[in-house]
Amino acid sequence: MPELPEMENYKILLNQKIAGQTITEVQINREKSINLNPVLFIKTCHHQKIIDINRRGKHLLFHLQNGQTLLLHLMLGGWIYYGTEADKPKRTVRKKLYQSIKTILQKGIQHGGYMDNPLFKDDKLTGGFNALYQVYHREGEKCNRCGSIIKMEKISSRKTFYCPICQT
């Protein structure tokens, strides 16, 4: 289930992608997913400009030009995608990627994250995740999984570390 960090991420991305744009078509794939009469729903959303997108808890709120708000909850397996059906990653790939991100985030939180500024004097937790890096900041060292040498590349001026065998 998408959690708070995911929803926050969607909020930021959706604001970049669709805020200020007008809804030109409304398609309802599952009537059960909306809590309004479909005709009324379409009438309310169609041709409306999306002013901005906010998040409240795990809900996304799309504020429309007519003062109405579209409230979105992704439920259990709910997953949104921006783009065409053709460039959408295959479901299994998405699921795997999502699970991996989730596991890593949880590990990161558990071990205090990567920012190594202690929060208080004997804070041993903050930054503890640094010692557990599998690839990040390990350029030239061996991959723990396959033994290949970790590479570093700059992608849009940000350093990206990866194992050429396991991650390509």
Ligand SMILES: [Zn+2]
């Ligand atoms: Zn590897």
